[in-house]
Amino acid sequence: MMFGDLTRNDKLLFLGFTIAALAMPLLAWPVGANYPDLLQKFAIYGIFAIGFNILFGLTGYLSFGHAAFLGVGSYAAVWMFKGVTMNVIPAVIFGVMVSGLFAALIGFVSLRRSGIYFSILTLAFAQMSYNLAYSVLTPITNGETGLQLRQDDARILDRMFVEQTEGLPSTNLFGLEMSGYPGFYFCCVLLIVAFFIALRIQRSPFGMMLRAIKTNQVRMNYTGFNTRPYALTAFIISGMYAGLAGSLLAVTDPLAGAERMQWTASGEVVLMTILGGAGTLVGPILGAGLIKYFENIFSSYNDSLLAESFSFLPDFLNDALVFVIGPFVGEGWSLLLGIVFMAIVIFLPGGLMEGLARIHGWYRGRGQGDAGRNVAKQAAE
């Protein structure tokens, strides 16, 4: 029944996605990204972006405070590790639930307004949480240092059932340590589940309702629908996704800091979603992967490495290339990101997915004349 009412295309999409996700280490191998730390990031930020897309892509509400839920998820998960057990299942569940509650609270207030006011309200709440996490809530968040595991943590369940060892314990799934590839596959399975849920939401009457809110909320209200509960549900679901991503960050590396909640972090998930294509299913994951990949590659480069990689060129060309590209790598990676982002918003508001659709349409249009061009137009829309 789970897959019964999906169309054939959707089944194929899901199948394709599952295979691609599981084979990610292989797919990432040619571009040199096949090490677990980075792959984990792909999966985790993919989940974050899928969740953000459920809110922004479907309902059109642009939240500028989503990192708050990510941070809350991280804190909750680390507290579970500290207080109860190093097993990751309770931590993830707790993280998702806490951030869901938090999202319900913030969403209830923020969704009373729409448009730019909504953006600013969410931004205000996120900044509030960030400031509080840094100052008054230090007993819970451990302030600037960030929340970390300690030798003398309670870990009630672990102390009862598991033999204590020297040194800090590591996160595990019933004994399987959550670092390296096991950690990646844990995140990967959750990514697939998250994708499946998002797919179901998008194809359901509920998803239709959300898209109607984006298209024309006023008309929805006039026809007698109260749109707020739907938008709130979307907001909570999206907050839970962020919480899931946050707790997975804690699973792969058990510490949590307030900087995860800063508004630049909220900006990052917006960038990912827009870059890939808001409102599409695969786009946000693509965007998250691309940003994390290039961040990893470019931010580690510097001028001398750059000169080395162009060393096959004659000297003057090499120098010129280093001079041109130099400012955009290493520290300057954010500059490149900003420029690309602006270009996307200006020329391709639908993100990379729209770009792909256009190329696809153009390709078909060339073969089949006018009829094909119309198909292309529809595909792009």
Add this chain to the structure above:
Amino acid sequence: MDVILLQLLNGLDKGGAYALIALGLTIIFGTLGVVNFAHGALFMLGAFCAVSVQALLTISKKVKDESIKFFDAYKEIPYLEAWWGDTGAMIIDYAVPISILIAIPLMLLIGLGMERGLIRYFYKRPHAEQILVTFGLAIVVQELIKAQFGANPIPTPAPEVIAGSANVGLWVGLGESVVYPWWRLIYLAFAGVVIALAFAFLNLTTYGMVVRAGMADRETVGLLGINIQRRFTIVFGMAAVIAGLAGVMYTPILPPDYHMGMDFLVLSFVVVVVGGMGSLGGAVLAGFMLGILQSFASMNEVKSILPGIDQIIIYLIAVVILLVRPRGLLGRKGVMES
């Protein structure tokens, strides 16, 4: 009583910066209907005008240090000092006030360029896309500044003459306990003058009257044969100048670094929302009000009753205002109320 006066002054100068940035933001929104997330970047650019002017004035040459006899020692002397002696030193000392003269035309050009080059293509696009593209622009500007000037704050002191503090307490008959830096008082006065000029321009000149008419009903003004778009572009440039000047003057208070724009932007947006989108008076009122409230909330007496209140007071007020009076304190009825 002393404490209250001191906190009031503290709040007023921070409020001055908020009010100036928020004024520009709200002018842009009222005229062009554009939500400009890059306005903080303009504030920061203004601050870095002062940094650049200071760097230009202190270009130095190496000379032999005669006071050290045992070995060859060199010291750097700015060319200005080498050429003109004390006059040169004084010019360097006044780097920040001098940079105001440079910042005005420069920021005007930047503002006009930004409007013609980018913003005008976004009039008809949804607010979300305006936010996103100006957000991207802000990142780009910020990173360029970081690449050029580095990530650390750069001290740009006020002129020597006014480096000290004023005994404000004596003026109002409270004894000598309330002292306050001169530069901050100057900043406050400066903010007042700029705000007054902006209001005078919009309310007392014919040009300003046409702009206000355009804010109320752009189409009709256009039908009367006035090129309202051109005026709006110039107004955008002026908003950039106001933000830039706020930045120039703020440098002695807070050594500028590349992310100061973003820090102020978030707060300024909150200020605009509290004051009312597109309402000039609202932006100024809310700017000063929030500055003062924030300063009072950071008093130890208040913090002991409500811990952490100083961190969140501004946001808290914004939330309350948006929920009970969405158009803001002085916002016009029906503008962006949903």
